[in-house]
Amino acid sequence: MRLKIIVNTVFKDRPVSASELAYEKKTSASLGTEFEISTYAWAPNKHLKISFIAPLPRDQKIWYVFFDHVQLFDRNLVPIDLTPIEVPPEPGPGSATVGESPPKPKIPSSKWRWPLTGTSMNAKTEFGYARGRLHAGVDIGGYTADECYAASDGQVTYIKGDRGGAEGRMLEITRPDGWKHLYLHLRSIQVELNQAIAMGELIGIRGGSGFGSEGLEIDGGGYSIHLHFEVRDPAGKPVNPRNILPADGSVPILE
Numbered sequence: 286m287r288l289k290i291i292v293n294t295v296f297k298d299r300p301v302s303a304s305e306l307a308y309e310k311k312t313s314a315s316l317g318t319e320f321e322i323s324t325y326a327w328a329p330n331k332h333l334k335i336s337f338i339a340p341l342p343r344d345q346k347i348w349y350v351f352f353d354h355v356q357l358f359d360r361n362l363v364p365i366d367l368t369p370i371e372v373p374p375e376p377g378p379g380s381a382t383v384g385e386s387p388p389k390p391k392i393p394s395s396k397w398r399w400p401l402t403g404t405s406m407n408a409k410t411e412f413g414y415a416r417g418r419l420h421a422g423v424d425i426g427g428y429t430a431d432e433c434y435a436a437s438d439g440q441v442t443y444i445k446g447d448r449g450g451a452e453g454r455m456l457e458i459t460r461p462d463g464w465k466h467l468y469l470h471l472r473s474i475q476v477e478l479n480q481a482i483a484m485g486e487l488i489g490i491r492g493g494s495g496f497g498s499e500g501l502e503i504d505g506g507g508y509s510i511h512l513h514f515e516v517r518d519p520a521g522k523p524v525n526p527r528n529i530l531p532a533d534g535s536v537p538i539l540e
């Protein structure tokens with residue numbers, strides 16, 4: 286069977302909206318792209334569960350996608366008409382709220398710095414909800430490929446080295462206390478997975494990778510070169526970097 290993308294969309298590892306998933310749990314798929322697939326099944330929230338053959342998005346076989354973002358073709362390349370079937374949501378992480386919510390993690394008091402100086406282009410490039418979804422970081426803009434320095438100490442816990450997807454090349458560093466700092470849309474990455482990082486160490490070069498094709502949680506509207514910088518608490522929840530990093534004028538907001 287074949288699957289053709291008919292609107293820029295996202296493959297996800299669960300049948301939920303893309304905004305509910307971390308960057309590493311989804312990948313963008315561009316209009317017109319075609320895939321060889323083996324099976325499809327209805328999943329909750331009008332999603333299809335697809336088993337891919339080739340190419341394998343992010344080397345992963347199973348992905349979920351909104352049914353009306355794709356067109357399926359049978360082995361004779363005849364289009365398959367899809368009528369959604371209601372499927373109850375699967376129990377899974379985040380689907381149940383049992384008991385009390387965990388205590389709020391304390392904001393770490395040890396040192397942070399901004400990864401580089403630059404401007405936040407307007408309120409839309411700041412942390413916050415815009416057009417119904419969370420922009421989970423601060424976009425540090427500029428027109429040149431500038432050096433990015435580690436905002437805090439830690440160990441490299443995730444690297445995405447290819448330039449595709451909304452996030453482009455990205456890097457995650459986890460501090461010893463579990464807080465994370467993430468760097469997206471990099472031109473190059475200058476560290477390796479599991480490497481220990483000291484605050485202020487050169488980690489990569491800002492440059493326009495990513496944010497081309499997803500169309501969903503794309504950065505707020507500044508399309509010059511920028512670093513999307515994110516801070517997450519030990520539970521993985523994004524926190525406004527401005528609540529953590531020094532208010533030292535490194536990243537002024539331009540209106």
Ligand SMILES: [Zn+2]
Nearest residue numbers: 423424504513
């Ligand atoms: Zn951003």
